[in-house]
Amino acid sequence: MLCGAVVVNSGQRVLRYLSVVRFVTQFGTRTNVTYIQGQSPEPRIREYFYYIDHQGQLFLDDTKVKNFVTCFKDKHFLVFFFTRLRRNESGRYQDDFPFLSLCGRERNFLRCDDRPLVFTHLMPAAGGIVNQPIRTETAGGTLTDVGTGGAPELLSFCWGGDKLAVKFRPKSLYMHPGTGRVYHPCSERLGGVGLVRSALAIELSPFFLYPLQQHQSEQPTHFLWAGQQHTLTNELAGCFPPEEEGGMS
Structure with missing residues (x-):
């Protein structure tokens, strides 16, 4: 093989x-x-x-x-x-x-199970450091700090480190209303949508912002990152067919 x-x-x-x-x-x-x-x-x-x-x-x-x-x-x-x-x-x-x-x-x-590309952790670009104090798991399950200070730039997928990574776009994160799963754009040749691994999504969840009248069971409207409040574009919503609106197990 x-x-x-x-x-x-x-x-x-x-x-x-x-x-x-x-x-x-x-x-x-x-x-x-x-x-x-x-x-x-x-x-x-x-x-x-x-x-x-x-x-x-x-x-x-x-x-x-x-x-x-x-x-x-x-x-x-x-x-x-x-x-x-x-x-x-x-x-x-x-x-x-x-x-x-x-x-x-x-x-x-x-x-x-869901998408062919799964984002597994945030990492800094070469020579950089990330903005938020995020802890992520290695492939062996060990928690590691990816740092604090500068803006995070890379979202790595499928345990490939910096060899498999895309630029992190905070405003493009999308929380599916039916499942609560979080997604991020990826290559169009793979459907344009990558799933954010649940452990990483949990780490990111405190930075989602909701209107005062809404509960966290509703759609977030903003994402707080690198000292900025990013308005979520929900550009990925159109990538999910009607069959998925009810959610996946």
């Missing part, structure tokens, strides 16, 4: 076997999909299947127990995978695995 990298899962090489995976889509539709990890639908082509959860952890799709122990943690691998990720327009598994990461003759299909 991914240009000949050895696949290891729970300390053992992954064997090729038929998987019939049943899952519920984000819209509540039950679906079955059949595949073999490493299958070759045509000469010299290999196909692999992945899943990313709402914490930004990447797994082989048919991994039975999905947690920190079984997710992919090698930074080089993650950067390689996500920099090549795009919408699946291959004509294969498009409904069940809507995203695809290509590597030569390998097709790496991806489905997601």
